[in-house]
Amino acid sequence: MFSLMGKCISKSKSASSKRKVVIGVFGLDNAGKTVTSKALQGESLDGVAPTIGFQSNEFTLNKCEVTLYDLGGGKNIRDIWKNYYADCYGSIFVIDSSDSERIEEVHATLRDTLADRRITGKPVLILANKQDKVNALDEAELTEKLNLEQVVNENKCPCRVETCVAIKGTGKKLDKTIKTGVFWLLDNIKDNFATYDERVQEDLDVQKEENRKETAERKERLRKRREQREREE
Amino acid sequence: MGLLDLLRKLRSSPDQELRILLLGLDNAGKTTILKSLASEDISHITPTQGFNIKSVQSQGFKLNVWDIGGQRKIRPYWKNYFENTDVLIYVIDSADKKRLGESGEELEELLEEEKLAGVPVLIFANKQDLINALPASEIADEMKLTQIKDRKWQIQPCSAISSKPEESGVPEGFQWMAKNIPKGKKGK
Ligand SMILES: Nc1nc2c(ncn2[C@@H]2O[C@H](COP(=O)(O)OP(=O)(O)OP(=O)(O)O)[C@@H](O)[C@H]2O)c(=O)[nH]1
Ligand SMILES: Nc1nc2c(ncn2[C@@H]2O[C@H](COP(=O)(O)OP(=O)(O)OP(=O)(O)O)[C@@H](O)[C@H]2O)c(=O)[nH]1
Ligand SMILES: [Mg+2]
Ligand SMILES: [Mg+2]
Numbered sequence: 001m002f003s004l005m006g007k008c009i010s011k012s013k014s015a016s017s018k019r020k021v022v023i024g025v026f027g028l029d030n031a032g033k034t035v036t037s038k039a040l041q042g043e044s045l046d047g048v049a050p051t052i053g054f055q056s057n058e059f060t061l062n063k064c065e066v067t068l069y070d071l072g073g074g075k076n077i078r079d080i081w082k083n084y085y086a087d088c089y090g091s092i093f094v095i096d097s098s099d100s101e102r103i104e105e106v107h108a109t110l111r112d113t114l115a116d117r118r119i120t121g122k123p124v125l126i127l128a129n130k131q132d133k134v135n136a137l138d139e140a141e142l143t144e145k146l147n148l149e150q151v152v153n154e155n156k157c158p159c160r161v162e163t164c165v166a167i168k169g170t171g172k173k174l175d176k177t178i179k180t181g182v183f184w185l186l187d188n189i190k191d192n193f194a195t196y197d198e199r200v201q202e203d204l205d206v207q208k209e210e211n212r213k214e215t216a217e218r219k220e221r222l223r224k225r226r227e228q229r230e231r232e233e
Numbered sequence: 234m235g236l237l238d239l240l241r242k243l244r245s246s247p248d249q250e251l252r253i254l255l256l257g258l259d260n261a262g263k264t265t266i267l268k269s270l271a272s273e274d275i276s277h278i279t280p281t282q283g284f285n286i287k288s289v290q291s292q293g294f295k296l297n298v299w300d301i302g303g304q305r306k307i308r309p310y311w312k313n314y315f316e317n318t319d320v321l322i323y324v325i326d327s328a329d330k331k332r333l334g335e336s337g338e339e340l341e342e343l344l345e346e347e348k349l350a351g352v353p354v355l356i357f358a359n360k361q362d363l364i365n366a367l368p369a370s371e372i373a374d375e376m377k378l379t380q381i382k383d384r385k386w387q388i389q390p391c392s393a394i395s396s397k398p399e400e401s402g403v404p405e406g407f408q409w410m411a412k413n414i415p416k417g418k419k420g421k
Binding site: 047049051052053054055056069072074076077078079080083084087211214215218219221222225 | 374
C-alpha cells in the first residue's frame with residue numbers, strides 16, 4: 001500500500017515537472033544540423049566543422065528539458081543514425097534548400113528515416129534551411145520536389161515545414177521560424193507524451209537487450225581468439 | 234595549416250593547460266601522429282615501450298599530448314595517465330579489421346573509467362591510404378561507438394604518413410578537439 005502510494009506521488013510529480021525529451025537531428029552533410037543545434041542551445045556558431053560522430057546539445061524550451069542528438073550526415077557516417085532512433089520522441093530534418101542537385105538524395109534519406117519503425121508515427125519538423133541563398137527553394141517547391149505529402153502520410157508522421165536561416169543568430173537571436181517550429185514539435189510531443197514515451201522505453205529495452213547479446217558474443221569471440229593465440233605461442 | 238595556427242584561433246583563457254591522452258592498440262600510428270604534428274621525421278619510429286610526451290605552447294595556451302605504448306603488456310599501465318585528461322584521442326588502424334573488435338573492447342573499458350567520465354573522444358581512423366581501410370560508419374558500428382551517448386565523439390579519417398601533413402586529416406581532428414574542450418573544466 002505504501003509503496004503503491006509512493007509510486008502515485010512520484011508519478012504525479014514527474015507529470016507536473018519538466019518533460020525530458022530527446023530529439024534526433026537528421027539531414028545530409030552540410031545541411032546545417034550543427035549550426036541549428038548550437039543556435040538552439042545558444043552556443044557560438046563560429047567555426048562549425050563537419051560532424052563525423054555524435055554530440056548532444058541540451059537546453060530548456062517550452063517547459064521541456066530537450067536533448068538534441070546532432071549526428072553526422074555525410075555518406076560515410078549516415079548509417080549510424082539507426083542506432084539513435086529508439087531514443088527519439090520526434091525529429092528535426094534539416095535541408096540545404098539551395099542545393100537542388102541533391103534533392104533526390106534528400107528525398108531518399110528522409111523516406112528511409114521516417115520509414116524506420118522507431119520513427120514512424122512520431123512528429124518531424126522539416127527545416128528548409130539556407131533561405132538566405134539566392135537559389136534557395138521555397139516551401140512549396142521543396143514540398144513538391146520531395147513528394148513530402150506522400151512521404152509523411154505513408155509513415156503517419158505529423159509534419160511541419162519551416163523555412164529558415166540557421167546562421168542568422170544564436171540563443172536570443174535565433175531565427176524565429178526555427179523557434180516556432182521547435183515549439184510546434186514540443187507541443188505535439190507533450191500532447192502525445194504517454195504514447196511516445198512508452199514506445200521509447202520499449203524500443204530502448206529491445207536495443208539494450210540486443211546490445212547486451214552482441215557484447216556477450218563479441219567477448220566470447222575475443223576470448224576464443226585469445227585462447228587460440230596463446231596455444232599458438 | 235599547422236597545429237600552432239589552429240591553436241592561435243582558439244579563444245582560450247590565459248594559462249590554460251590541456252592534457253590530451255593518445256591511446257590505442259600497438260601499431261595504430263599514435264607516435265606517427267604525434268611526430269607529424271610536431272613536423273618531426275616519421276621514417277624511423279619504433280614501437281613505444283613507455284610513453285612520449287609533446288608540449289606545444291601558444292599565446293598562453295599549452296597543450297600536453299601523452300602518447301602511451303599500446304602493446305598488450307603495456308596496456309595495464311594506461312590507467313596511470315587518466316587523471317585530469319581533457320580529451321581522449323583513440324587511434325585505430327582502419328585496415329586491421331581483425332583487431333577492430335579488440336580495439337573496441339579496450340575503448341569500451343576506457344569509457345567506463347570514472348576518471349575519464351564525460352571526456353570527449355576523438356577517434357583517428359588512421360591508415361586511410363591502405364586500400365582495405367574501412368569507412369567511418371563501419372568502424373563506428375564494429376567498435377560500438379554508437380552506444381556512446383554520455384559524451385561527444387567524432388571519427389576523423391586520416392593518414393598520418395601522408396606526404397602532405399596539412400591534408401592528412403590530422404589537423405582536422407585537432408581542430409575538432411580544440412572546439413570541443415570541455416568548458417571551465419580547468420578552472421583556476
Ligand atoms: N548561407 C547559409 N549557410 C548556412 C546556413 N546554415 C548553415 N550554413 C553553413 O553550412 C555549412 C554546414 O553547416 P553544418 O551545421 O556544419 O552542417 P551539418 O548538417 O551539421 O553537416 P554534417 O555535420 O557534415 O552532417 C556551414 O558552413 C554553415 O556555416 C544558413 O542558413 N545559410
Ligand atoms: N600505411 C600507413 N602506415 C602508417 C600510418 N600511420 C602509421 N603507419 C605505420 O604504422 C606503424 C606503427 O606506427 P606507430 O606510430 O609506431 O604506432 P603506435 O600506435 O605508436 O604503436 P605502439 O607505440 O606500439 O603503441 C609504423 O610502421 C608506421 O609507419 C598511415 O597512415 N598509413
Ligand atoms: Mg554537423
Ligand atoms: Mg608508439
